[in-house]
Amino acid sequence: MRFMQEACPLRAVRDGAWKDDGFAASYRKQAAELGWTSMLVPEALGGGTVSGNGVLDAALIAYARGGLLQPGSFVGTNVTALALATAGSDEARADVLAPLLAGEVAASWAVASRGDGGRLDGGVNATAAADGGLVLSGAKVAVQDVEPSSWILVTCGSNAGPAQALVAADTPGVTVTELESLDLTRRFAEVRFDGVQVPAWAVVGAPGAADELLTTQLAVACTLIAAEMVGAMDHDFQMTVQYAKDRIAFGRPIGSFQGVKHQLADTSLALEMSKSIALAAARTVGTDGDDHGPQAASMAKAFVGDAGLELVQTCFQVFGGIGYTWEHDQHLYLRRITTDAGLFGDPAWHREYLCQLAGL
Numbered sequence: 001m002r003f004m005q006e007a008c009p010l011r012a013v014r015d016g017a018w019k020d021d022g023f024a025a026s027y028r029k030q031a032a033e034l035g036w037t038s039m040l041v042p043e044a045l046g047g048g049t050v051s052g053n054g055v056l057d058a059a060l061i062a063y064a065r066g067g068l069l070q071p072g073s074f075v076g077t078n079v080t081a082l083a084l085a086t087a088g089s090d091e092a093r094a095d096v097l098a099p100l101l102a103g104e105v106a107a108s109w110a111v112a113s114r115g116d117g118g119r120l121d122g123g124v125n126a127t128a129a130a131d132g133g134l135v136l137s138g139a140k141v142a143v144q145d146v147e148p149s150s151w152i153l154v155t156c157g158s159n160a161g162p163a164q165a166l167v168a169a170d171t172p173g174v175t176v177t178e179l180e181s182l183d184l185t186r187r188f189a190e191v192r193f194d195g196v197q198v199p200a201w202a203v204v205g206a207p208g209a210a211d212e213l214l215t216t217q218l219a220v221a222c223t224l225i226a227a228e229m230v231g232a233m234d235h236d237f238q239m240t241v242q243y244a245k246d247r248i249a250f251g252r253p254i255g256s257f258q259g260v261k262h263q264l265a266d267t268s269l270a271l272e273m274s275k276s277i278a279l280a281a282a283r284t285v286g287t288d289g290d291d292h293g294p295q296a297a298s299m300a301k302a303f304v305g306d307a308g309l310e311l312v313q314t315c316f317q318v319f320g321g322i323g324y325t326w327e328h329d330q331h332l333y334l335r336r337i338t339t340d341a342g343l344f345g346d347p348a349w350h351r352e353y354l355c356q357l358a359g360l
C-alpha cells in the first residue's frame with residue numbers, strides 16, 4: 001500500500017502520469033521487485049508465494065490496487081505468466097517469462113472480441129504454418145494497457161480448436177489502436193492481426209488442447225478483477241460514509257437521517273458480501289486439486305459486478321451534486337467499477353457460463 005501511495009497516488013492517476021512510458025516502466029519494475037508478477041509461477045521458474053496460495057496473494061494485491069485505482073496490466077501480466085509457466089516452451093520461458101517476472105516488460109491478455117457470442121477464442125483465426133507456428137488474422141478489443149514493449153497473449157481459434165500464441169506488440173502486421181474508454185485510469189486498445197507470423201516457440205500449448213488452461217486463465221482473471229472491484233467499492237464506500245458524517249443539512253449530519261442510514265446499511269451489507277465471495281473465490285481458485293475454482297470465480301464476478309454497480313450509484317446519491325463534478329474523485333470510481341463489471345464477461349455472461357459448467 002505504501003508503494004502505491006508513493007509511486008502512483010490518486011493525484012498522479014488523475015493527472016495521467018501513468019500514460020508516460022518512462023513512468024510506466026519505473027512503476028512496473030518496482031512492482032515486480034515486490035513480487036507482484038511472480039505469485040502464480042512456481043519457485044522452480046523464478047516465482048513464489050507468501051501464503052502458498054498464489055491466487056489469494058495476488059487477489060490481496062488486486063484489492064489494494066483497486067482502492068487506489070492503480071494503472072497497469074496487473075491481471076494480464078499475471079495471466080500470461082501463469083500460461084507460460086503452465087504450457088510455455090523453454091524458449092518462451094527464458095525470453096518472455098523471465099523478463100516478465102523481473103518487470104522489464106509487461107503483458108496483456110487479448111481475449112475479448114466483437115460479435116463472437118462471448119467465445120474466448122473468437123475474433124482471431126489461426127492457421128498452421130510450415131515451421132510449426134501459426135499465422136494470425138483478426139482483431140481483439142478491450143486489450144488492457146498495451147505498451148510498446150508489451151507481449152500480447154492472444155487467444156484464438158484454429159481448425160484444431162482453441163489456440164494461444166505470444167505476440168510482441170511491435171511485430172509486423174500488429175496494429176494497436178487506442179480506444180476511448182469510460183475508465184480514465186487505464187488504457188484499452190483494439191489489436192488487429194493481419195497475417196502475423198508466430199514462430200513455433202511462441203505457441204502456448206498445443207492448438208486444440210487449450211480448453212483446460214483457458215478455463216484456469218479465465219478463473220484467475222475474473223478472481224483478480226473481482227478483487228480489484230471490491231477494493232474500489234470499499235474505498236468509495238468509506239469516502240461516502242465519511243461525507244455523510246461531515247455534511248451538515250438542517251443542523252445535523254446527513255448520515256443521521258433515516259433514509260440515508262438505510263441506504264448506507266444496505267450498501268455496507270452488499271460490500272461485505274462482495275468481500276466474502278471474492279475471498280472465497282481466490283482461496284478456491286488457488287487451491288490445487290479443487291475443481292470448483294471456475295464456478296467460484298464466475299459466481300464472484302457475477303455477484304460483485306452487480307453489487308458494484310449498485311454501490312457506486314448509491315454513493316452518488318449520498319454525495320449529491322458534488323459527486324457529479326469533475327474535481328471530485330467519485331466519478332473515477334464509478335468509471336473503474338463499471339468498466340471492471342464488464343471485463344472478462346459481465347454478470348449475465350457469467351450466469352450463463354455457470355449453467356454451462358454445470359451441464360445445464
